Every structure is written in structure tokens, then in C-alpha cells.
Amino acid sequence: MYANHYDGGASHFHGGGFMPSQATQTPDQAGSSKTRSSTTSTTVPLTIKQITEAYHLNDERADFLIDGVEPSLVKLLGRVLNKAERVTDVSFLLDDGTGSIEVTRWVSDSFDTDEMTKIENGMYVVLIGKLKAFQGKRHIGAHAVRPVQDFNQITLHFMECIHAHLDNSRKATAVPATTSAMNDMRAYQTLNVGTGASGDIREVVLSVFQEPASLARENGLHVNEIIRRLGLQEQKIREAIEYHVEVGNIYSTIDDDHYKSACNG
């Protein structure tokens, strides 16, 4: 399954089989996957408090949004309580100090049952599973449950939760390109201001561009031609041209001095 053993050292740290199979890098980040493959599932380490506060997207699909990420799998660490063994599944309550959640582990073969017999009430365990909701109540369908042997793992897990939270929050607030929005804003504002003189100039300038003769010109009109035609100040004409370029009425052709109307007349 994880056959890429060319990296000898890293193969020790495959995370006990919980790393997505495409992961060949960062073996020390077991559980909080940042793999680049687009087909891997995301495993996010979480506190139960984060789960209870997660935004539930859709009741049928049971998708949750945490820090802007829809985790496919979650990693939790806590104490086992109220373990109940049934024929097809084992269920228990997981309490990690920030909250508690019901966990179900379906047992279909001896590997599963062996794994679960080791788990006892009061024990610290790490689990990887899927977050689900049923009739408003959230619970976990565990894929794997393992006892914690080195208690430093507790500190580590919560540090990973903080780290993943920071990482995902930073990505969610990454500034998208706001320049187009700004241009619209500016255009809108100048439109308001454009009553009176400057508004007239703009209209006049635009009408020159939209004359059939102008439209017929492959490279449009040179700014100086407009100036000559209208007899207005170059600065004002350039301002009008700039405005029209912003709102999309005209566009520059061979250089910054030639413009043509974007409309077909």
C-alpha cells in the first residue's frame, strides 16, 4: 500500500498507516496532513470543543466547516468512558477535557476486535475517524483507535490542534485580489462626482470614440486627436479617457495614447 520505500528513514514514520498513501514528505506531521496531492483526504487534529462549535453545512451530507476547511477525517485524543461492546460495533464516549463526543467503531474482522479489546475505560486513546451528524447530534465513526503509550503525545496533539487551527485560519483570511473591487468602487465614486463639467467632458469624449469613423479605425484614436477635436485641456481629456477605460467603455490599442471604443456603436 505505501510502497514508496526509496526514502528509507521516513518509512518508519508512516504514522501507523494513518497517513494518506500519497504522503511521501513531512513524516513528522502524523495526523495533520498538508500533502499536496489533490486527491488525498484531509486529516485534521481537533479538540472536541472545535467539533461542537463547527459550522454544519448541510444536514444530509453532514459536512462540517472548521476554520474554513472541510475535514474528511479528524484526529482526536482523550479518555475513554462508558465503553459498550456490541456484536457489530464498539462504542464509547471520548472526553478530551474540552468536551465529550460519542464514538462508534465498527468491528468487521478480528483485527478490529483485537484493536478494541485493548481499549479500556479511563484509558487515553488517539483516534482517527469521520465526523458525522445525526438529527443534530454529532458523533464520530472511528476508523482506528490506539492507546496512548507516551503521554507526551497528549501535549503534542493539542499543539497540533493549535498549529492546524492557525494554518487553516491564515489560509482562510488570505487576501484575495481586491483590486477589481477597488476599481469598481472608484468608478462608482467618480460617477457620483461626475456631475457637471467633468461629466459632460466624459460624455463628449465617449461620443467621439463612438462615432462610426472612429470605430472604423483599427487602432482607434490618438489622444491628441481628441484634444484637437474638442479643444479641451489635455489633462481633462486624459481623465475622461481613464474613466472610460476603467468602466470598460474604451480600451487602449497599440499604445497608451491610442484608444478605441469597446462598444460596437
Next chain:
Amino acid sequence: MDTSSPTVFVNGELLKLYMGRRVRTVVQVIRNEGGAVVGQSTDNQQLTVKGPNQSVPVMHFMEVIGVADGPQSIRAEICTDFGSNFDMASYNGLCKLANGQFKNLFL
């Protein structure tokens, strides 16, 4: 065990902020005094832990989950032997983060 209320990660310094509330911390066992254990917290303060489960050997690390009933005392509900290999400095850092900038993830 009351599973409805969250337990706060504390060190010696933070313990006094959560009087009367359920807290969790790790101490290194210094000595057993009758019904109480004296331990050193992750920030080198001496804490007294009263209650059951006092079977953790000296020099081992012990996790205490209980109610803070004094500025340096906890009435324990659960004690867990964390063995002899535990990083107190990291846990101390976690306590500070969990009560500071990232409190919303924990409480």
C-alpha cells in the same frame, strides 16, 4: 466523572485563576504526605494534591484532574501515572497557549 464541564489546562500560576473549577495539570511527585501528594508543577511551583489514587511513585509525573480548592492545591478526582518521561516545558507552554491566545479552542 462529570463529563459535561471542560477541564482547564493549568500550571501553578494559572491554578489560582480557576478556583473552584475543574482543572487538569501535570506535576512531578516530590513526596507523599499521608493523604496528600506534594508535586512540582510545570512552572516550578509546589502544589498539593489531595484525594484518592496516590499510588504514583516519587519522581514520576502525575496528571491530576480535579477541582482547584486553593491557590496551590487541587482536590483530585482522577490521578494518572504519566511515567518518568514527560516533557514539562512543552506542557507548560501548552497551558499558556490554551489559556491565552487559543482559549477558544479549549474552553
